[in-house]
Amino acid sequence: MSFPDLTSDLKARMPQLRGRLLANQPLADLTWFRVGGPAQVLFMPEDESDLAYFLRHLPTEIPVTVIGLGSNLIVRDGGVPGVVIRLGRGFNEIAIEADHRIRAGSGVPDVKVARAAADAGIAGLTFLRGIPGAVGGALRMNGGAYGRETKDVLIEARAVDRAGNVHVLSNADMHYTYRHCGAPEDFIFTQALFQGEAGDKAAIGAEMDKITEAREATQPIKSRTGGSTFKNPPGQKAWALIDAAGCRGLVVGGAQVSELHCNFLLNLGGATAADIETLGETVRARVKAQSGVDLDWEIKRIGVPA
Ligand SMILES: Cc1cc2nc3c(=O)[nH]c(=O)nc-3n(C[C@H](O)[C@H](O)[C@H](O)COP(=O)(O)OP(=O)(O)OC[C@H]3O[C@@H](n4cnc5c(N)ncnc54)[C@H](O)[C@@H]3O)c2cc1C
Numbered sequence: 001m002s003f004p005d006l007t008s009d010l011k012a013r014m015p016q017l018r019g020r021l022l023a024n025q026p027l028a029d030l031t032w033f034r035v036g037g038p039a040q041v042l043f044m045p046e047d048e049s050d051l052a053y054f055l056r057h058l059p060t061e062i063p064v065t066v067i068g069l070g071s072n073l074i075v076r077d078g079g080v081p082g083v084v085i086r087l088g089r090g091f092n093e094i095a096i097e098a099d100h101r102i103r104a105g106s107g108v109p110d111v112k113v114a115r116a117a118a119d120a121g122i123a124g125l126t127f128l129r130g131i132p133g134a135v136g137g138a139l140r141m142n143g144g145a146y147g148r149e150t151k152d153v154l155i156e157a158r159a160v161d162r163a164g165n166v167h168v169l170s171n172a173d174m175h176y177t178y179r180h181c182g183a184p185e186d187f188i189f190t191q192a193l194f195q196g197e198a199g200d201k202a203a204i205g206a207e208m209d210k211i212t213e214a215r216e217a218t219q220p221i222k223s224r225t226g227g228s229t230f231k232n233p234p235g236q237k238a239w240a241l242i243d244a245a246g247c248r249g250l251v252v253g254g255a256q257v258s259e260l261h262c263n264f265l266l267n268l269g270g271a272t273a274a275d276i277e278t279l280g281e282t283v284r285a286r287v288k289a290q291s292g293v294d295l296d297w298e299i300k301r302i303g304v305p306a
Pocket of ligand 1: 073106130188220227
């Protein structure tokens, strides 16, 4: 399967573009699930100004999708029409600032923010140790764990909109709720400023180790998965509803509901994106029938079916 190649036309329109543009680039290896088709165009900007230049000159009818480390993502088997943007090298800066603050580019893995904070004796950011995405994904998903979420530690975020304008958003501008960010859908986050607090290096290190151990014991972290599939409904646990509906271990094609943590879906090796999505929808239907609760997808699904 392949899309018409748009890259020569785009390069001609954007002579000053510095980032890489690739046609029909497979996306499966850029996601934890390792499934799905190609991006019609994959763009990896060099830095924020390159991203803004690209968006300013990109014809408005071409859709744009941004991905981070693909740890919360199903790419459908037919691939993603338009442009997929992945922020890499040029978004990897990380700096300790005064008053226990850390500034990080949106391509920085969350774990690196947690480690930098620990090394600097900054407490309050250890929860990021357990989230396998990058800063951009944490900003968009309001990623959280162990009773803390991005909203609790964010001072401000930078973003570029679809027209190429740069914005600085305060915490309130992000309109955060549980695993949701209310900033405009087209905003691509480029940087975050986090607030920590004074802490003891040894105590922070011990907390990080505890998180690592807890993750290994309770989650299939070495598997092809997308983390929690569904949001916890108010006052309830999605995994418990899934378990009660008899879905633990349920299989569709090459996809399975994890035996270890039944809000995780797994690619057993040969799954298609359709297998994983159908398994998720089967779980939703069974939970609805058993408990009357409508589970809401936390995992983002992008692209088109085969
Ligand atoms: C084993 C495992 C454990 C997990 N545990 C947790 C957990 O404890 N807590 C938790 O909250 N999540 C958890 N997750 C889910 C996931 O890691 C988080 O949602 C993470 O924040 C996603 O970041 P990412 O870079 O992988 O984003 P992706 O999966 O690539 O994208 C997720 C969403 O963010 C958007 N996005 C990504 N980057 C940007 C950007 N720069 N600007 C705008 N939008 C962007 C994408 O468009 C998409 O809608 C887990 C996942 C796995 C696989």
